[in-house]
Amino acid sequence: MIKKYVITLLVPFIFVGCSYNQDNISLPILPKPQSVVKKNGELKISKNTITFGRNDFRFDIIAPLRNTFKTLLSDYYDAELININQSNIKINIKKIHDREIENILIPKKFVNSFKSDGYLLEVNDTSLIIEAPSESGAFYGLQTLKQLLIAYRDKGELPLLKIVDYPQLKFRGLMDDISRGPIPNMDYMKYQIRRLSELKYNYLTYYIENVVKTKSHPEFAPADALTIDEIRELSVYAKKYYITLIGNFQSFGHFEKILSHPEYAHLGVRGKLLNPAKEESYKFLSDIYSELIPAFDSPYFIVNCDETFDLGKGSSKALVDSLGYAEVYKMHILRLYEIVKSYNKKMVIWGDVILKYPQLLDELPKDIIIGTWDYSQDVNIKELVDPFVDNGFQTIFVPGVLNSRRLFPDYNTTLKNIDFIKDIKDKEHILGAMLSIWDDGGFAFFSNDWYGVAYASQNAWNSKNILIKEFDNLYCKNFILSNNSSFTSAIHQLNKLSMLIPTYLMNYKVLKIISIDEKASMININLTEWNQVKVITSKVDSLLEKIGRINKPGEVESLQFINDLYSTLAKEKLGLGNIIDECKQTENCSKPEKVNEVKEYVKLISGKYKDLLDKLDKLWLYENRDYYLKNVRALIQDRIENINLLPEIFARKSFKVNSYKGKYFTEWLATNPIRVSSIKDAHENLLKEIGNENTVRPQVASEFELNGYTYRWRRIDSRIESVNNIQSDFVPFVEYFYATISNDTLRNVEIILSSIARAKVWLNDKVILDDFLEENIKKAKEIKNIKLLNKKNTLMIKLFSEKPNLDFLFSIKNLRIGGRKNKYKVLK
Structure with missing residues (x-):
């Protein structure tokens, strides 16, 4: 059967006059398949009956998606998925054997990728056929078919076509920081897994500092931290979607949250770094690892060990003075290596310290996997990646969604940063790419990260150049369920704020800057470029209106919330500026009528911020547990409190106003x-x-x-x-x-x-x-x-x-x- 398939597939490459359209047709699938050929005609799905027919793999391949297919067919096609063979259309899933792969048109360097995760998908006059060498490949074929059904929902039929598809990177991972901001709830974590599998990711890890409850050390975890049982549940759940959940525990620097507890303070250096001079530090890590590592079904375990700024200070100074910084770092890594190896896992560490001390390249075991990162738009692959791969280390390139300490990701930089995945695909010893999402500070709705997550999946699966306009159209069609690209246009429009002075790089500290100094009876105001903020947010509103308000949490509502927040900040700044200008002209700032005008302004702006707090709660709890919500709410509540000081300030007979223009370094x-x-x-x-x-x-x-x-x-x-x-x-x-x-x-x-x-x-x-x-x-x-x-x-x-x-x-x-x-x- 496979040879017949392949002969048919090759026809378009040979006969110019046939009815096939040639390769790289714009097909509404993300990530884009490697090769697509179309034939004239369609397979009608509308009002038909469909069943899963032949399946050469385990039933479990279909099980996670069966209900999704049933809903899609019913809602979009008025079609029925039935369990008996007397259907009009069958979805057949067949296994490709190794001896047959050589007949398929695949570049030699990607044959192993095809064997591990590749598939063939055919839509013909009577049936849907998925063929694959592996279970994961067959599953990805089903995910592509699902996207096709979503994309062609308005037509009621699928085009006749054949797809040859495989990933260009073996390891396609995502790391979500759940320790320096929100902790996702279980429902959302499972949603992440489902959606990541749709984008053909195969690895997921949650960055953990202190947000895990262990029996051996329960004291440091917050009340709604992840439990070991929840991790096991997620690991099993992810496996159904052909995603491997990787264990992760920060094991050197960034230890301040655990060290802030009196029980563990003595293990720290400057309250931020785990002290390698104390044997008790390794007993502590051994205890955590003994519970954490077995909960994950993964060949890897990530110990991090990056940004060890305080090594050599305080109580670690004597050890570093004696042995040297690099030697102490190596000693610590080797201790962790032995512990992790005892669980038959490969250890993953960050590479930043090794790049500073390159002698470690010759001294660390070669089966340690290195994650190397740079989140800029000017990544130097030669300096960042080559030292590791040239020395025989399996290496993971780590770009990022620029979300850290921001109200919204800086996609201007993020997309350029992710593009560097294309530059590492052909390097020897490259294991793959892992997109990182850091949540420290800011609002950190994961809903606002999905656009970048999808863009990284495109680059990791198929590195052929894709225009942003094309990507946006595909994203909106399949994930926003919109036939126009207003949603992604709104993202790009909002990101124009990142190049304005007051909202530069979407920095969340714009929320922390206050105008009213009550003790000094002083108002400080700087209106530079806030009119531009007002214009941009108005344009975003217009774009989102074309999609229509969606009264449930998710990407559109999260984007709308952030835009409303910036819009309210602009109203606050510009409204206060107008009041002050009128004061200067009329010199009647403290008169009752002016104070009443100020009270009305305060009521308006405070009301808008209170509405935002209500929306924040809804959006936050859709994705996350309660943990850290109060910290984010405080950013808005502090603004309300500061604005509420205005009537009292204006009622005073004298107060000072400082008006500034331009950028001041703060x-x-x-x-x-x-x-x-x-x-x-x-x-x-x-x-x-x-x-x-x-x-x-x-x-x-x-x-x-x-x-x-x-x-x-x-x-x-x-x-x-x-x-x-x-x-x-x-x-x-x-x-x-x-x-x-x-x-x-x-x-x-x-x-x-x-x-x-x-x-x-x-x-x-x-x-x-x-x-x-x-x-x-x-x-x-x-x-x-x-x-x-x-x-x-x-x-x-x-x-x-x-x-x-x-x-x-x-x-x-x-x-x-x-x-x-x-x-x-x-x-x-």
């Missing part, structure tokens, strides 16, 4: 306040232990010693609009602030630093301001005709204060600048 990598005795001492190089002030390139959590005290670089940000507020428990003090500014063309700029503190400023290692030893200092320090180079510019500011409460402002005049963390970029 996110820094900064030291703790540093103790000094005088201005003379403060003028010295206080960073001498780690280098010169002008050339230091600090990293998060790096430390230095000075006069018996330890100081640490940490990220800081301001809650006050445009203003940095620094507080110290002692005076006088010095604090350093570091940032980078990416710029694509040489510019002469003017810099403004406003502060009563004495200041010294370096740009690209050169001093551009120093008033430390001047007799009279100006609060507004203008630095003119400064060259901003066409590269990543480095900025270091040193401030000396004799007051415990220090405010300062920093900006570069007349430039559009976006910023996140301590990284700024000149925008076009």
